[in-house]
Amino acid sequence: xxxxxxxxxxxxxxxxxxxxxxxxxxxxxxxxxxxxxxxxxxxxxxxxxxxxxxxxxxxxxxxxxxxxxxxxxxxxxxxxxxxxxxxxxxxxxxxxxxxxxxxxxxxxxxxxxxxxxxxxxxxxxxxxxxxxxxxxxxxxxxxxxxxxxxxxxxxxxxxxxxxxxxxxxxxxxxxxxxxxxxxxxxxxxxxxxxxxxxxxxxxxxxxxxxxxxxxxxxxxxxxxxxxxxxxxxxxxxxxxxxxxxxxxxxxxxxxxxxxxxxxxxxxxxxxxxxxxxxxxxxxxxxxxxxxxxxxxxxxxxxxxxxxxxxxxxxxxxxxxxxxxxxxxxxxxxxxxxxxxxxxxxxxxxxxxxxxxxxxxxxxxxxxxxxxxxxxxxxxxxxxxxxxxxxxxxxxxxxxxxxxxxxxxxxxxx
Numbered sequence: 001x002x003x004x005x006x007x008x009x010x011x012x013x014x015x016x017x018x019x020x021x022x023x024x025x026x027x028x029x030x031x032x033x034x035x036x037x038x039x040x041x042x043x044x045x046x047x048x049x050x051x052x053x054x055x056x057x058x059x060x061x062x063x064x065x066x067x068x069x070x071x072x073x074x075x076x077x078x079x080x081x082x083x084x085x086x087x088x089x090x091x092x093x094x095x096x097x098x099x100x101x102x103x104x105x106x107x108x109x110x111x112x113x114x115x116x117x118x119x120x121x122x123x124x125x126x127x128x129x130x131x132x133x134x135x136x137x138x139x140x141x142x143x144x145x146x147x148x149x150x151x152x153x154x155x156x157x158x159x160x161x162x163x164x165x166x167x168x169x170x171x172x173x174x175x176x177x178x179x180x181x182x183x184x185x186x187x188x189x190x191x192x193x194x195x196x197x198x199x200x201x202x203x204x205x206x207x208x209x210x211x212x213x214x215x216x217x218x219x220x221x222x223x224x225x226x227x228x229x230x231x232x233x234x235x236x237x238x239x240x241x242x243x244x245x246x247x248x249x250x251x252x253x254x255x256x257x258x259x260x261x262x263x264x265x266x267x268x269x270x271x272x273x274x275x276x277x278x279x280x281x282x283x284x285x286x287x288x289x290x291x292x293x294x295x296x297x298x299x300x301x302x303x304x305x306x307x308x309x310x311x312x313x314x315x316x317x318x319x320x321x322x323x324x325x326x327x328x329x330x331x332x333x334x335x336x337x338x339x340x341x342x343x344x345x346x347x348x349x350x351x352x353x354x355x356x357x358x359x360x361x362x363x364x365x366x367x368x369x370x371x372x373x374x375x376x377x378x379x380x381x382x383x384x385x386x387x388x389x390x391x392x393x394x395x396x397x398x399x400x401x402x403x404x405x406x407x408x409x410x411x412x413x
Contacts, residue, residue, distance in 0.1 A: 004202050008353065009145050017143070018152055020195035022159035024095060024136050027191020029163025030170065031102045031129050034184035035109065036063070037164065037269055038171035040122065041253045046177075047115050056254060056382060058115065060375030063250070066122040067371030073130035074368060075221055078361030081135050082354065083209050089201020090357070091135035091142070098132025099192045103185035110181035130368075132192065137364065138357035141347045142202055147292050149344040154288025157339030161277045161284070161332075168273050172266055210354070220358060223351065230349045231359075233408040235366050238342060240402030241305050243370035245335070247395035248312055250374050251382060259388050260321055268321075272328045279332025280339075288340030297348065298406050300341040305403025307334035309396045316392035349409070 044059035051058060077094055084090045105128055109121035144152050170187065171180035210216070225232035252272070256265035291300050311330035315323065350359050381391045 009141075009143050011145070012148050013144050013152065017199055018155050020198060021136060021139060021152075022155045024099075024132075024192040024195045025156050025159035026163040026166065027099060027188045028102070028129050028133050028136065029160050030167040030184050030191070031099075031106060031125065031188040032167065033164040034167030034171040034180060035106070035122065035125065036249075037168040037273065038253070038266060039109070039177055039180050039184075040118070042177055043109075043112060043118050047118060051115055054383070056251065057379055060250070060379045062115075062119050062122055064372050064375040065119055066126045067368050067375075069123045070126040070130050070368035071365055071372060073127045074134050074364040075358055075361030077131040078134035078138060078357035078359075078364075079217065079220065079355070080357075081138060082357040083204075085204050085206050085209055087203070089203050091139050092196050092201040094135035095132045095192055096196055098128050098130070098135065099188050101128030102132065103188045104128075106181045106185040106188065110178040110185075129188070130364075134357060134361050134364065137360045139201075140343075141350060141353075141356045141360070146344075146348065147295070149347050150288035150290075150292035150297075150340055151285060152288070153343035153347075154285035154336075154340035156343065157284040157288075157336065158281055160339065161280045161335075165273055165277045168270055172270050208354075220355065221362060223359065223362060228349075228351050230409050231351060231363075233405060234346055234349050235363055237301070237305070237402045237405045237409075238346070238363065239366035239369060240405070241308065241338065241342075241399050242367055243373055244308065244312060244395045244399030244402065245331075246370040246374035247378055247391060247398070248315065248331070250378050251388070251391075254382075255388055256324070259319060260324070262321060268324075272324055275325055275328040276332040276335070279329045280336040281332075283333050283336030284340050287337035288344065291341045291344060297341050297345040298409060300337050301345055302403050302406040304334040304336075304338040304341070305399060305406065308338065309399035309403060312392055312399055313396035316389050316396060319389065345409070 040062060041055075041059055044062065045055045048055040048058045053061070077098070081090050081094045084093060086093050102125055105121055105124035108124065109118065112118040112121050140149060140152055140156070166187065167184055170183040174180050174183045223231055253265050253269050256262040256268040262268040287300055287304070291297055308331055311327045311334065314330070315327040346360070346363050350356055352359070377394070378391055381394065382388060
């Protein structure tokens, strides 16, 4: 069991394992995106009067603070899972604890009565669900051989968007903020059960756990760009493309309501999410399979990033409901390929098997950091520097830079 935990996997995983892990991923993303797409925005609108902040600023503040927590939590819990020698394995205990803690935190958010309880509740959601997500992500390089990671990454990518759709749908259809949070909490727990109950995790032997030292533990989170240049470039490209996407999504509800004057902006968000999701699902697995078969990653990541940048630029110039639908479809097509193949690319540049969870956590900082940076960039642009047209033009430029820099990765074809 110890050798398997640290060895490079060679045996292909089955469809059942992939499906169960993907469902666990759906559950985590339901817990994130039900609040992010609908519920937090509704609470920000309710709580903004009397705070001296606009609803946009309040939402940006809460999501930004939560993203800071995510920024720290993901690599931290990934590193802890690397060192876990529990009977149930390295990853499973953190999946269970994270899902349960996330559900309880969502219920706390359901009862929030003001800005501070809203902020604390969202920070706890980010803390707990990132523990689960770090463990789910690390299970892939633990168990999946390199030439199967594109397709597994594709299914995990599909799970993420299905989680976003399911979370948005639950938050919209259940009726009421409290009921929406409760529905997301139940799903977050139920979705991880098939994986943790059916599939046994790899166990790390006590003798193979590194000796504990706060200094070495803290130093482990720094990976020198000079020593690991491919890891550094891969991290930067993911950061820029995710930042571009975060700028598009952050104020979507307000964009539909205040710029396009959509008669039902909540339903509009759901429609756009559904269009994006259908397009994404059409390419996310296909892109991963294709990448595995040809044995190449970089061209898929680069051209999908270029298409996302072009679609975002189109949104800056074509600000109509029809334009939003077309952009949602184009972003879905490109994001599907990017999510599956970029994930496989990330696992290909990991430095050491012993630190897979921690290193993937560091990579996942490139997912969380845009949630911090996006509100800081978007709020002043929307309110003082040109509005949504300028916001989406800036997002397009950032995404294009990320796509171009993929070419700097040298050690992966």
